Structure formats: structure tokens, C-alpha cells
Amino acid sequence: AGGEGSNTADGSESGDTEPLTADGSSTVYPITSQAGSLWNGNAPASDEEYWGPGQYGIDTDKNMADYWAGLYGFEPSGEEGTPPFFTSIGLNHTGVGLEKLENGQVDIGDASAPVSAEFPDRSEEELSSFTDHVVAVDAQPVVVSSEIYEAGVTELTLTDIQDIYQGRTTNWSELGGPDRDIQAIGRAEGSGTDTSFRANVLGDPDASMSGVDSRRGQNQQVKTDIDNADNAIAYIALAFVDDSTPAIDLEIDGELFEYPDDFGSLDYPLSRALHTYTWDGTSNKEAAFIRMLLSDYGQQMFVETADYLPLTDERRQEELDKLPEPSN
Amino acid sequence: MSYTAESELVVDNTSTAERLASAVVGLGLVTFVFSLVGVTQVVTAETTILGISLYDFLAGGLLLMGVGTVSLGIGSRTGVFNTSPDATPGAVTAALFGLGAFALAGLVASQSLGLGTVGWLLGATLVGGVTFAGVALAPEDIGSTLPPGVAAIGVAVAILAGIITPAFAWEPEGFSATLTGSMAIPLLLAASTLVTMWGGAKAYEGYGSKGRQTAAYLLVGINAVSIIAVLVALLLFIASKGIGPAFEGFSLVPFEWPFVTNGYSFRPEVVNGVFPAIMGTIWLVIGAVITGVPVAVAAAIFLTEYAEQGRFVGAVEIATNGLWSTPSVVYGLFGYAFLIPRLGGTTSLISGMLVLGFMLMPLCLITSREAIKAVPDEYRDASAALGVSRWETIRSVVLPAAMPGILTGVILGVGRIAGETAPILLVMAGGLRDDAPNVLGSFEFISSPPFVANDALLESAPALPYQLYATITAGVSAENAAAFGWATAFVLLVVVLSFYALGIASRLYFRRRLNA
Amino acid sequence: MTELPLFDLETRLGRLSDVDRDIGSLAAGGAGCLFATFVLFVLNSTLAVIPLIGFLAVTGYGWYAHQAETARALTFLATASTILILGLITVYVFVEALPVLQRMGVRLFGFTEPVEVFGVTLIPSVESYWSTSQHVYSLIPMIWGTFVTTLIATAIAAPLGIAAALFLAEIAPPLVRETVKPGVEILAGIPSIVYGYLGFVVLNTFLYENLEMANLGSLFLVGLVIGLMALPTVVSVADDALTSVPDAMRDGAVAMGLTEWQTMKSITLPAALSGVSAAVLLGIGRAVGETMAATVILGHSQVLPDPLQDVFDNTETLTSLIASQYGNANGLHMNALFTAGVVLFVTVLVLSIAARRIELRMDRKLGGGQ
């Protein structure tokens, strides 16, 4: 039931109850998967924990998915566990998600880098069918094994990181840490996180990364490695930072960005937008789901709980304006 | 003491030497088991026995073994023990000891004494050569007890005297790994125990060809038992990790088994399960059997019943062997390049079925061909002599008689493909959270070719092995993901190994019935 | 007794030709339909279903009217399909690899230094081994990784496996043998992803901690796991080879006053050598083609270990390259993955043919006495 990819914005498909499918970025995954699973749960309005519309200034007694889908004319089911249409969220990389979107295999392509950076060879024209929706902001942190952090490496300069990933620094002792080889972990080439890391830190999406010791497919795997190792460094999505994978402070051009306080700042050079692309405009089904993500409810419930930064009100309004108008 | 033409026909075997040798071997077995467990760090240097550190304890045992073995050799040489050793322990033994000495001397020279390449090579060659010559020229009793005895005493002393402690660390040049004391001690203990036991076992039989046999049996037996033990421990480990989560919320009355009947929901209050993956695997197997088995059996019939040995059959044999040995990931690539563009342009259940069917085909072809070949010609002759045509004979005599063998092959083949991940990675994928494919309910007639459509077949579907892979990529650090993974691994193991067990049991059963 | 004429030349010949004509046209029709189906399917046309229906109809009628001939034709088709499938695999994997094969040429096996013999450059250098952004693809690190893991796996599985097979086939008491042998065969069925999971979750960290390694994941561990994985297969196949040595040979040696061990070493094992080496080659084939364990355990970096012999470093194998990169590959990058497939396919094919040759040769050499 992968959508045909030829969704139009005219709302004529309101009767389409095929599942909404999304795939792509492991960075965006925590947001969309949580949203998708609660959507499928279709909690009643009385469910304070997962829906409770009153808390977000929404006046309705409909179930969760019934409400958001209802905005675009989908018939409410009124039953918990049965949304007007189901969602199915896959886990991959940005590149895969965008490709599947292009091939019509999914309705939404999750992306942690803009499509222009993922497909640098293509002209703007060729990319025009990708319809961009930014739903959250990630301030990509650099994390190290907790042993390294505890040994005192809590702060690095941008140059240090470039040196590590380009193979010029290979031992923690050179950076004031213990005498241990550095295990530089990277993400798979073609992942949004890798693309934006190269662009933001190494200065070019195609920059060489000869210092990488291993590459992993998803943020989740990277986190497992950092957990298990005692000499690793990695770049990861904000959602994956915790005590076992501490983020270090970054000094960039003499300015120190401390985790977590300064990471939300717009100046933080490694911050990036998280996208949910649709193909060739936005269908009602897609709009219903994305509108939910952009709402207060969505930003608090999915973006903040995943430890990402919500959009500013201004930017949010901009994004909401891109969506088709609700039909009721 | 070399070979005598008229050696005793009956030898009195109960002697001090025999008792001493049994003690060495017995002590060795215990030490070996503990050392092996020590390698897995289940027991460590901190483990104590009677207040003594485990490793000191084991080293003490090893010391005794070493002394015992040396005494056995000297006792035999001086005639205290009645033995019949050969003139020499043989070139192989000498070479192995020489090699060991070469390696050891090389390590000491390069790592401890810090000699350069030329230095350590020279030293090592010298020590190795002398050892080789010494062992080769020594009488068998001395040559096969002194070196292991001395090695054992050396290792034991090194451990007892604290030369090698858990804190020991040796980073070999050019390797990004370090041999730590916690690994080195049990490994050294295990290795020297094995060699010493070998010497002891030889002495037990009074050397000679019987001594060599007993010693060899000891090592070969330990090897076999260890292999089985490791593999079984592996299964038990997975079971111990997986049974708990797999049976979470299990109840018999009313029957509930959420892990097997639920899907994956991410909702904290619901037990996540693998029902969709089980269904997916079932459909995959059904599809693969439908595509692969009839073709395989038909080809096997043609090859055994109709074809004359010749070019064509030769080519088919090469093709079958080629298909049989083609790596599964190459099947995946083939499916990606050939099937996907022709079957909806996306990863799909049907592509998975076909690719696994292609993989299943050579497996079943080979076993079916064997099974049909094994049908005695007498049956064919008898049928022909009754004036029954060839095809009728195949249908009503040959195939029924070959059926058990064919079936066994199919079951084993299915077991193999049910656990395959690599091919479906490229052609089917399927997410953690996909629903169970509803193949039967999705058939539709349409007006344009191909006239029948089935969305469920053209979509990705989850499958057990892929699910396990997805669990790994989705991050084992996520909450409960590890438990979910173990449980999935356990269920996958149960499914696949059941197929194997069934196949092997049926083969044994039919073989036995045939022989009876 | 009804006196059926054995044959009656005139009527029978007449009928025969009728039947012949019927069968001939059926065969032609069926073959035509099937061919059309295949061509249309390859051309990616849904119209393929129309000749397919035709084929099924012809087959159905044939089955009803001329079962024996139809059955024979169908079994022939099935047999021919083995060649067809192998052909399709070869063609499609090669065709997909072609763009990169053309682009890279011998540099597909290029090092970062040019390979020179007497000043003649055989293989020009590559800037880096694997760069998807510059579209430079050299398989050298992957080939090295596959080679090393296979070597380690074989070094474990071959000697230990053969020794265990000797134990099972020749030494173990019958009761032990009859219970352990099926057990070993069952163990051969443990799916590789399960080993992978174990490797990723448990072994990776275990080795990392206890060998104080620089990285999680290593060629060494992959080799170890694949070796363990291949063990039951090697044991089981080698055991079959040993048990098939006729008892008469063993009896001959034992009756001369040789110990069982001497008999095993110098008679049974040499006599079973073809089967035993087939077992080992089988194990090697498995190791070369093993995907999931390598993919899951290795950290994927497409460079040669530094220094080269450092088996505790991460590299890539041919299989894990495909499995770890197919997901985000497109265009030339995807074609490059197919080149890895080509190398794998050819290697394993050569191994399998070699195994067969060895087996035939040995059988011919030993065949006389059995």
C-alpha cells in the first residue's frame, strides 16, 4: 500500500484509508515513530497522558487521530486503537528515505539533511518535487565514551574534531585524555547525519574522513558502540545523548558552546533542521499527520520528549502555512 | 627398548607408573576445564578456592603435573617403570615442540629482551632447532615427557612467582590488541595442560604405538567434547537470555502468549511481539517451497530417469553446484537487479519468496536426486517387466519410494532458508513494525494484465531473521530492545532448529525403516 | 485370453503419426508460450501473463491427453531452468556491475600506491579505496577482509572439525555417535544472524574489553565466529566421508597388528581425503559468502588495516560491504556493490568447481578398490 507518490494537494483523496508510510532518517525516527505509534493508538480525549487535547488549547472530545485526520475530512472511528488510517514508520537513513519517496514507496521521507545536500549532483529543478516540511531542529552534538568524559575530555575545539576525523590525531593523550587510541565512529555514508557533519564540521559534504575507524548504519547502533567502548568519539543526533553517551562542549572560533544550554542557540553551527519530505505537494493524509507534528501538541509530545529542539513559533507558522488548509 | 620381535603378548598393566600417569591426566582434565572457563572470564583471578587464588591453585596443579610427567619419563628411562618406548617420539612431535620453542624464544627475545629482528630470529631459530634436535634424538619416553613437563613447570612457576599476573599486558607489535594477564593466564594454563596430559597419556600406556593412540584419543576426544560444549553453551546462553522475554505474559489457561501473538507497538503497557514476523516467515517459506520444490523434484526426475549422461547433464550438474554454492547475498543482488524492477519496483514479499525459492531449488534438487537414485532399480525393472510404461512407473513406484528422501531434503532446505537474512535484506526488507502480511485476503481481479493483483505480495513483509537484524540496527541500547532481540533470536532458533530436527529425525526414521 | 495383436503395422503406424503430430504441435505451442512469457517478463511487461496462461492451458491439455510426454517435457524444462537461473544470475549481476567495471578497469583492484613490476605500472593507484562522492571504488580492502576472515575461519574449522569428525566416526562408542551426530547436524542449522546478534551484543564487547582493543569489531572476531559457525558443517560432512570408507580397509590394517589410531591416520583419513577436503572447501565457501555475522560485527571502514596484519582492526568484507551499503546506494555506488557481488560469485564458483574436480580425481584414484 505504498502511496503512489502522485498525491495531490486537492484533498480529493480523503477517502484513502491506506496506511500512511514513512521511512528514512534514524534521526527523525524517534519523532515520527513515537507520533505514528500514538496515532495508531488513537487515544480518547480523556487520556491525559497521550492526548488530553485541553492541555494544548485544543477544544475537542474526539480521539487523537480522529481529531487530526478529521481536520482533513477523514471519518473518525471513535475507537481506541483504530485510527482513520494507520501509520507505518520505517527506520533507515535519510538517503534511503528520500529515494523511497521518489520511487513512490512511501508517503513521507524522513530526512536529517536537506535534499539538496543529499543529492548534490542534481539541479534544483530535478529536486523540485520534493516538498520540504521542517518539523524540528537538531543540534548535532559530538559525544564521547563516558570513560573519556570522566577522564577530563569534556571540551574540544572544532579543529580537534577535524583532526580526529581526518586521522591527524589518534590518541586521547594528545587531547589531554588517557593514553588510549581514539576510536572514531562515523555514520554510514549517505546518512543525513554524516552529510551534515561533513558539511558543518569538515567544511564540505564530500570531505575526506580518513580517520574514521568504523561506520554504523543508524544513530541507534552508534549509541550502542559508544556505550560499549571506552575510547570512542562520535557525532550523533541530540535525541541519543544521555549519561552513558555524554556530549562534550565545543569551542568554535573561540566561542564555547556548552551542552545543553548553548546548543539550542541559532548560532550553534552544527544545528540542522529535521525534515519530513513529501512528494509533489502534500496530500490530505500527509498534511493531517504533519500538521499534528507541527502543533503544540506534536512539538511537546514528540519533539521535546525526543530531546530535540522545537521550532520557533515563527518558523512553525511558516511551515503550517505550507500545508493545505484543513477542510473542516 | 626399541622394537623387539617377540614382545610380551600379555602385559601386566597395574603399576605405579600407570597410577601416576592417571593422576597427571585426571589433574589435567580438571585444570583444563577451569582454564577454559577462565578464558570466558566467568571465573577470574579473583575467584578463590580454599582461600587461594584460583589461578595459583591451578598453577599448583600444573606444577604437580609437570613434576609427575618428568618423573614418568625418567622412571621409564632408568628402568624403574616397565615400558616399551620406541626409539624416538617421531618427527611430527619433534617439529611441534621445536615450533613451540621457536615461538616462545622469539617472543622472549623480541618482547622482553628487546632484540631486533635479526637478534630474535637468530635466538629463536637456535632454541627451536636445539629443541627439535633434542626431541628427535631422544628416546620416546624422554622426548615426550620432558618437554611438556618442563613447559608445565615453567608456566606454573611463572604464575606462582607472579611473573605473569592478571596485570600483565603485552601488546604485540603491529596489532591493535593487547594480551592481558586475565586472558594470557588461562590460555597458557590450558595449552600447557593439554601438552602435559598428552605426555601423561603416552606414559600411561608405556609409550609405543599404544601410547601414541591413547594420547591422541585423549586430545581428539577433548577437542570433540569442547566443540560440542561450546556450541551447546551457545544455545543455552541464547535460551537463558531469550526464554524470559519470549514468555513474558505467557499463560496456559486461558492461552496467552503475547510475544508470539502480538506485533510491535512501542506502547509501554503492551508486550511487543513477533507475530507479523512469524507470519512473514511462514509466507516466505510457503512461497519458496511452491517456487523451488516442484522444479527441483521435476529436474531430479529428469536427471535420474530420463537423461543420458552427456553434455547437457554435465552442464546441469555444474549449474546446480554453482547455484548451490552461490553466496546468499549474491542471490539478494540478483533479486534486486532482476526481480524487483519486474515485480512492482519495490522490495516485496513475492521477491523474497522467489529469491528464497531459487536458493531452495538446488538444495532440494541435490537431495531429491539422491533420493530417487537410491530407489533400487529392481522396482523399475519389476514394473517394466509387468508392461508398465516409464512415466507410470515413475509416478506410482519411483516417486512414492523416494518420497521420504525428498521430503527430508525439503525440510532441511526449508530450515536453511528460513534462517537466511542476507537475500531478503535486499529484496524484501520489512520494518520492525509492519503488520503481518494478509496474503490470502488481498487477492483481487483486475481488468488489465496480469489480471490478478495482490497488494500483500507486492509489499515488504517482516520476517524473523530480518527482524533480528532490524533489532540490531534499531539499536540494542533502546529500552527493552536487547530483551526483545534475545527473545527474537530464541524464537528464530526454535523455528529453524525445529525444521532441522524434524528433517534429521525423518531421515533417521526412514533410513532405519528401510534397513529393517 | 484376448488375443491382442502385438502390433498391427498399418493401424499402429497410422495412429502413431496422429499422436506424433498432436504431441509435436503441443510441444511447439507450449515452448512458444513459455518463451514468450520469459521474454515479456524480462522486458518487464505485465503482458507476460497472457502467454503464461497459454502455456498453462497447453500443459493442462497435454497432461490430460498425453501425460507421459507432457511429464517428460515438464521435467526437462525444470532441468533446463537450473542453467537458465544460473545464467540469469550471471548476466544480471555482471550487467549491473558493468558501469563500474568499465569506469574502474583494473583499478577495481587498485592500491593507494601504483602496483609496478620492473617499472611497468600494472595497476594505477587510486586516490582512496572507496569514495562514494568521487565514485572511486577499489575492492582491495574488501578482498583483504574476506581473505583474512576466511583464513581465520578455515584455520579454526578445518583442523578442529576434522579431528572431531575422526572422533565421531572412528573413536566414539556407537551410542555416543548416534546421539551426537544428529545433534551436530542440528547445530549446523543455527542461522548466521543469531551468531551475528551474539557477536554484536556479547562477543564484540568481550573481546574489546579483554584484549584492550582499539575498536569494537574486528576481522579476528568475524573469522572466529564464522569458524565456529562452519564447524558443525565441516564435522558432519567429514564424518560422512570417513564413515563411507569401507570397513574392509580398516580391517586390513587392524588385522596386521596396527593400532586403531595408526589405521585412522594412515589408511582411513587418506582414503577419505576427497570427502574431507570437500568438507573443508565447503566450509571455506560458506566463510567467503557469510554475510550477516560480518555485517553486524564489523565496524565498516573501507580501508586496509594499518599495519596490514592487524586482524584486530576493522575492515570490510565483500559481503558486508553489500549488506551495509545497499541501503543508501544508488547509481554508480550501487553498481560498485555489484562488482563486489561479481568477485564473490566468481570466487565461490571457482572454489566449488575446484572442489568437484578434486573429489572426482580422488574418487578415480581410489575408486578401484571400493
Next chain:
Amino acid sequence: MTDTSSLGANAPTDTTVAENADRPQTTDRHEDTPDSWTDYAFEGEPKLSVDGLDVHYGSDQALDDISIEIPEQSVTALIGPSGCGKSTFLRCLNRMNDRIRAAEVDGTVTFEGQDIYQDGLDLVELRKRVGMVFQAPNPFPKSIRDNIAYGPRKHGTVQTDLLAKLTGRDDSDQEDEIVERSLRQAAIWEEVNDRLDDNALGLSGGQQQRLCIARCLAVDPEVILMDEPASALDPIATAKIEDLIEELAEEYTVVIVTHNMQQAARISDQTAVFLTGGRLVEYGETDQVFENPKSQRVEDYITGKFG
């Protein structure tokens, strides 16, 4: 059948041996007795007649210019040392040799006057009418009933499959009749009638062999070829089979290969002696062949000087 029990080769009988010893001892009398036995005359048309039959396996000659005529409703025994081509000859009579790739057959064999090696011959029909019983009992791994009914079912004589039942053409009764009659003829009915649905492999060797004879009879052949049908059996089972063969000869034409000369002497009406090289050296009435062989080599063979 004449009483030939005293003709066992080992039992010292009358003065045959002494007489023979007086005859001139040509080392190879074969050359001068090639056709003496074709004189063997019997009443009526031959059921099978063989003329100038040569068989080669690749370059080995297994049969060398055999000509012989076999009368109806009698037992013809073929004897000779191992490897002399007895089995090969037998298999030529119902073209079972076609199933051996290497075998090349020249010459003519006629069955009721029809050449069975000509083109267009219906092999299936031939084998229906010239049945065969093999050396080792080879029942199908099916029930006793299915074994017997196999031939008739496949030939469409009886129809008992599901389709037949559905269309109301069930011939079960007729099938039961055939099964009983065949088993009775093969003298095994009493032993198995209460377990017709048991697997035939559960029978003893002798029972299996009689079952195979019954299976052959169920197809209602005219000639029965038997290749050492008793060689795998114990004496008691052998005796039963021998009795059976004598009975069968009242209705069928039986050709039997045996390596046991006493057996040939006991049960056969005429005997053909083959010697190494695939040559037929003597053929005639059994009494005649055993008591007064024309060829020295046959005599040597019969008295156990070689073989």
C-alpha cells in the same frame, strides 16, 4: 514331467560317467556340434523362437549366435556356468535388455511368429504377454494387494481410483478376484489372505518371491521368464517354488535360468546348456541332456569338473 530326481549331477547314478569316459576326448567338440540340438523336435508351433542371436556389452560378447525354439506350455531350463550369458539371453526374450544401455542385440527373436525386435513394436504389450520374475524377490514397497493389483490397474484392466469411483465404474470386486486368483495360483493365498493390506516387505524371502510370481500372473502373461528365482531362498521355500513352476507349466510357457543342476533336472522339460563365451552347446529334452550329453564339455560341466 518325467521323474528326473535321480539325475542330480552329484548323485552317482547309472554308468553315464563311465560310458562318457570311453568316448573320444576332443578338447573342443563345440565346433562339430553347433547344430546338433536344433534337431530337437517337438510337436506344435514354437512359442518363442530365436535365430542367430548375438549380444554385445560394449566390446564384450555375451551371446554368440544363439538359435533355439521354445515350445508352449512347458518348462525350459537354461543352465551354464556363471557369466555364460543365461540372464542376458532371458532378458532378450522380453526386451528387458533395452534397459541396459551398453547392450547391443542382433539376430531375430520371434514371439508367436512375430519378430519382437522390429520397429513399431509395442514394448508394453510385449512385456505384458511375456512376464518376468527376477532372481532376488523385488516386491514394491506397497501393500500385498497393491502389489498384485498394480499391473491390472496400470493396464486399465480394473479401475479403482477415485475418479473411477466417482464416475461409478468401480471395479473393486473384479480386482479382488484377480488378486485372489493370482495369489492362489502362486500358492501363497493361504499364507497372506488375512493381511492383504500389510506391506509386502514384511513377508519372508520365499513368500516375497511367490508374491512376485503372483504379481506377474495377475497381468495374465503367456510366457513367464524366471531368472534364478530360487537362488536367494532356503530349501523349503525353494521346494515350494519348484512345485509351483511345475504347476504353472500346465497353463503357461515357463523359461527358467538356474545354476542348480539338480533343480533343472527336477523341474524342466527341456534344458539348454550355455557355456562360457555365450555359446549354446546343448539343447534337448532334459533327460537326454543330463543322461547322455552330446558334448564332452557339457558332460564335464554336469559332472562338476568345472564351474
Next chain:
Amino acid sequence: MTDTSSLGANAPTDTTVAENADRPQTTDRHEDTPDSWTDYAFEGEPKLSVDGLDVHYGSDQALDDISIEIPEQSVTALIGPSGCGKSTFLRCLNRMNDRIRAAEVDGTVTFEGQDIYQDGLDLVELRKRVGMVFQAPNPFPKSIRDNIAYGPRKHGTVQTDLLAKLTGRDDSDQEDEIVERSLRQAAIWEEVNDRLDDNALGLSGGQQQRLCIARCLAVDPEVILMDEPASALDPIATAKIEDLIEELAEEYTVVIVTHNMQQAARISDQTAVFLTGGRLVEYGETDQVFENPKSQRVEDYITGKFG
């Protein structure tokens, strides 16, 4: 060895048969002749002596209370119908029965006065001294030379491996000597001396069998057990083996199982006759046993009434 060529069981000789026919025909005379043949007296100590030997395979009794003494440097033939336990008996003499799981042996067998079934017996040593040649030739898949030298090398009689060469103890000459002597003794030297390095599997059946005998001789045993060593061979090869056995008896003690009574009569000094049920019914000088058997059953057997 006495001339026994006229004693062939099939050849009508003197009036033995007639005489026997006059004797009272007790259906089972076994009971009253159990020990008569143990009276068989010979000079010197027995090489092998068997007392009260019983062998069971599971619940089947293969040998029933066998007692017999075998003299040195002679040929002892064991004859009897198929399945009577000849092979089983032979395998008891060098404990090859130990290799058959189901076999259970009771009673005593002594070799030069030593009980070979006692604990602590060196099986390897026993089999070195009591060699065996099997029914089907079973050469090792090695060169002819390696086949012969195999035993001496493994027993350390000759040392020709690399180590020995390095340490200057090369016994190649001695090995060559052993190879030649053994092959000569087995009457095959002439046929193979120019291709000692060819694979032994390339030899003909008869040559292979003689090679196996040579292989056995190379170990220099005292007793040679042979289980139907000529049954797989053609008459010419058989004749060679028979000659060889007669020669061997000058030096070795030979015990041979055969199903061919003429063979037993031709080559053996004493003959033991086993009958079904694993009973030894007659044992004595070969002439005596063939010409004047004490038991009616043996006579029936020898004259071919059964078996």
C-alpha cells in the same frame, strides 16, 4: 601333503557312498559324535587350541561349544554350509570379532598356551603374530611398495621416514628386502617388480589377493588365517593362491575357510566341518574326513545333498 585330488566331492570315487548308505540312518547323529574328533591326535603342541567356544550375535548363536586343536605348520581347512559360523570362528582366533559390536565370545582360545581372551592381552601384538587375509582383496589405496612396507614401518621394524634419514638410520635397503621377499613368497614378485610404485588398486583381483597375502607375510606372523581367499577369483588366480597356501604351510600355520570342498580336499592337511547352528561336527585328517566321514550329516553335506 597327500594326493587328494581324486577326493573331489562330486567325482564318483570308490564305494564310499554305497557303504554309507548301508549304515544305520540316525537322523541326528550329532549328539553321539560330539567328541569323537577331539581324539584327532597329532604330534607336538597345538599352535592354537580352542575350548568350549560359544559366540552369540545378540540373541543369535553363531558358534556352539567348539573345541578344537590346530597343529603347527600345516593347513587346516574349515568347511560347512553358508552361515554355519566358519568366518566367525576364524575371527575368534585373532580377536577380530572384537570389532563387531554385537559379537559376544565365551570359552577359551589359547595361542601357544596363552589365553588370548584374558585381560591385559596386547591385541596389537596378537594380531601381529596371527595374521589374516580376507575374502575380498582389500589392498590399501597406496603404492604396491607402501602396501607391503606398511606393516613393518608402522611396527618400527624398518625406519625410512625423514627423521630416520636425517639421523642416519635409514633402513631403505632392509625395507626393499622385506618387500621383495614377501612378494616372492606370495608368488607375485615377477608380475609387479617393475611397477612397485604404482597404485595397488590397479592390480587385477587375483593379484590384489596375492598382494594382501604378501602384505600379511611382511609382518612375519606365525599363523595366517584366510577367509575364503579365492572366492572372488577366477580359476587361474585360484590355482595360484592354492599353490601358494601349500607352500606357506612349510613355514606358517595356515587356517583357511572355504566353501569349495574340492579346494579343501586339495590343499588342506586337516579339515573341520561345521554345520548349521554353529556346531563342529567333524574334525580330522582331510583324507579321513572326505573318504570316511563319521557323521551321516557330514557325508550328506560332502556329497552335495544340501548346502
